[in-house]
Amino acid sequence: MVQVTRALDTADGQDRPIVTAVGVPPSRIIVAWGDTPQAEYHGPNHRVRGAIQWTQEEDVLDFATRMQAAQAFRVAAVNYTISAQETEYADFCLNVTDMVGQGVPEDQPISIIGVEPLIDQLAHVHHLTIYGFPDDKCDSLERTMVYVWGPGEEATAFPDDVALYAGPGYSTSFLMEVHYDNVHLVSGIQDSTAVQFYYTTEMRPIEASVLQLGDPFVQLSGTAVGAGDHIFSCPSSCTGTILTEPVTILREYLHMHAHGAQARNEVVRGDGEVVHLAQIDFFDFHQQGNQAVQQDPYQVLPGDSFRTTCRYQSVRQHDGGKVHFGLSSREEMCIVFILYYPRQTFSGLPWTCAYNIPFEFCASTWEAPTATETTMPRLFGTTNTTECSELTPSTPSMFRNATESIVPTLIQEPSESTDSQGSANIHASDWLSLMVAATILSGMI
Template sequence: MLGGDLMVAQRQADGITWRAADYFSTGFQRPTLDTMQNVTLLSAAVVGNVTYVELQRPLDPCGDEQDRPVLYDTMQTVVFAHGRTASLSYHGPENRGSLQLRLNPAPSRAAAQAATPSGGALKVYDLRMPNFTVPTDETSYQCVNLELPYALSKQHIYKWVPLITSPLLHHYVIYACNRPPASVGVSYECLYNAKPMGCMRFWMGWAPGIGETFAPEEAALPFGGAGGLRYVTLEMHYSNYEGISGQVDSSGVRLSYSSVLKKYDMAVLELGSEAIAIPPGSSWSTKAVPCPSECTSRWLTQPTTVVGSFYHMHALGRSMITRHVRAGVELPPLGRRDYFDFNFQSQVEVPFNARTLLPGDTLVTQCNYSGAGRSSTTMYGPSSLDEMCYNFMYYYPAVKGFEKCTEVYMNVVTCSSVETYWSTPGDTAGVRKAFKDGNLMYVPGDVQYKPYTRQCYADTLAPGQSLPSPRQPPSQSSPSPTPGRSSPSPSPARTPSPTGRKGQPGGGASTKHTPPPNKRSEAPSPDGGSPRRRPKSRQLLLQLQQQAE
């Protein structure tokens, strides 16, 4: 499990006692025991064909680099696997799964998600690909322009859930349209044939690892009403490396929406770089690309809340981060992917202590890659064999026009709406005007700032919250529990570690009641693999950059 912080529970040969241990993994390999063992087994039971295990560990590793913090009120990805033996050697597609959980939720979170808006239940609407037969090509893109449910007044989307019908679907992206497209409901190839020019703004998406997504308590994506969003483009990326024929796909998304509005509209800001050239066989990073303070000052007039990010690279991507700088001092990052996997992507929620963006702040995004296995330079592009570096960041309140702040050529970033960028005239006068108007900005050199140092429990406890008291595990001599029965739980015994490392707590089965199984979510997230034709103005940027120097 790439970058895994693992807790492992094993039933011993006697079939009665259990043992727990703390492992970690930095690659697709057999996990390694942590140097610091801080996992405690609270209870375990096998009932019929279901295994229940209850484990305890600190919220914050506080210096243990082999563990990851359990963030306060932040969705995190949990991957699980199981087997019939004590060996950890199996690696394959079976006996495993994943889901996104808020392991340390705010007290009001569950009630906010369960509540329906006053005035009635949520309405439901599906956006789907109309029964498309997937080609036998290794990589294919298919698009369809769709109309959202007609509404005279503005609507807010409270929740969206992926509807996945084909194993060949690698990811999908839904783009918002600024004007009605020429055709609706008829799919078309869109790897080489571009989407409508007015349908380029990222709205939502899915990739393996993402389940149902709830809007934040105070804001939601809007559509409908006078001048509101009415049309979207659904873009599917299929990967069919085995050339399977006859696969019909009707995947999409189910929207739950209401005319009862939340306090704010939510929007998406595109960060990252398109200046990518990864040498074969070498590690390489993009420039630490700033969305400069001049850009946030131009668009923002009040404190803005950042909700989450969808980080997107392709197969060579290894890690990605968006740093947050204010007045020369780095604040907690808006999110990061220390171990990026192209085949397992998800939306990353921003930790609660890093969610406020102010006018004049700088956002610095950087992608890291490995060119191992390639024989030529890998450039930016839409194919799975090309590369990308994007962070699609959800924020509120929405600011009309604050949509794209990405590096489109070395040391040149956009600061505009997506439509403004794509419609920039291709002559010298048009590009010069874009710089003058602030839609393009020259950002030479690296951003200078005092680096951020994470403090223990900085993002795992709510303000004013004290550390929870740990529960005590039962004695090692206890038999396997019977569901529904309980008994005292004395302090844990410690067993010698077989590796000679620090002893690990647990080892005995608990007589506490059998824990209920976690409520699972389905799996969803975006991926920005769309074909992107350059505006004609792009070819003039190098010339203008040289003149500026």
């Protein structure tokens, strides 16, 4: 076990403040250590990762209180046997008969006011998405994304006047697509992962939805990724045509695969000013999958544009030294999922701004310049100094008790470096090990 203590806001320009407000996505943590006094690569078995929700008890209590008067149904994998292959996408449909069997009224619409992930095989469920269909058996070409989950994501309650709509006239069946990872090709693993939807028959006035940006339909499939940036620009004509009023962004998820290094999504106002930036400085596919960016809700206005950038590290693979865009974990993606309200549509379809779609006013352009430090600088840290910056602590309104200390506890995953009792074989007495762990912790959150 390794314990590290630091202030929530260190006032150091090379650290990120740790956000602890209720409802904010969890902090991602990566720690590495070495067994020798030399500063060198720690090796594959000397690292741990995790996600910490600092206000978990408050979030759980708040969610439970707000769901007290609600009923519930769930989309589930029931004792599903995970294939003995590295990557698998499995689909599970909740049809109308199933929903009625769980008590959902068949003849009236409902408001989904909260969503709770119930992940069974956490080591193997990499991420999942849920789509709603206007038919009774998840078989229509028209579908709407309603939920995205990645490791660390907890239960979510919508604002009091906002909901996802379901039932007659809306989604009447739901498909859960689960991405399973089974890197050791173990046979016989069974999974009963589920997502529980809380609903009321009293319709709330505002409908929420999910906007997809970047390349959600993987139109770049087969294109070599290389090392560098892939930039998808959604034109201002998209929001200018679709929106008649501002929309509020509740959650923003950035998604890449195993070779992703950094990701960002910018909102650009008409005069060229970047008015919002969501960025992941260090992307780790095996930890994150879909990472919810730590941020307060914000608004997008008619005439705003989006710029999504995914950066990939230099890679060599079995297929002639190249990695391509595609659906498997060994291939790559660049997608942003945005939970927002009120819901917007065009030609009866959900609002989407994506690469190579047949609606020119909402079709993103794509370019792939070579990565440089100026195209996507990290938001903290420098490479030519060993001194800490003397800065005034930043204390946005979302921070609580910004001078408090935190003591996260991380347990190493089982590996070749663990002893027969399964405890981590960590040389905690090495001062360098703790220094490296503390440095990585403070710099990567």
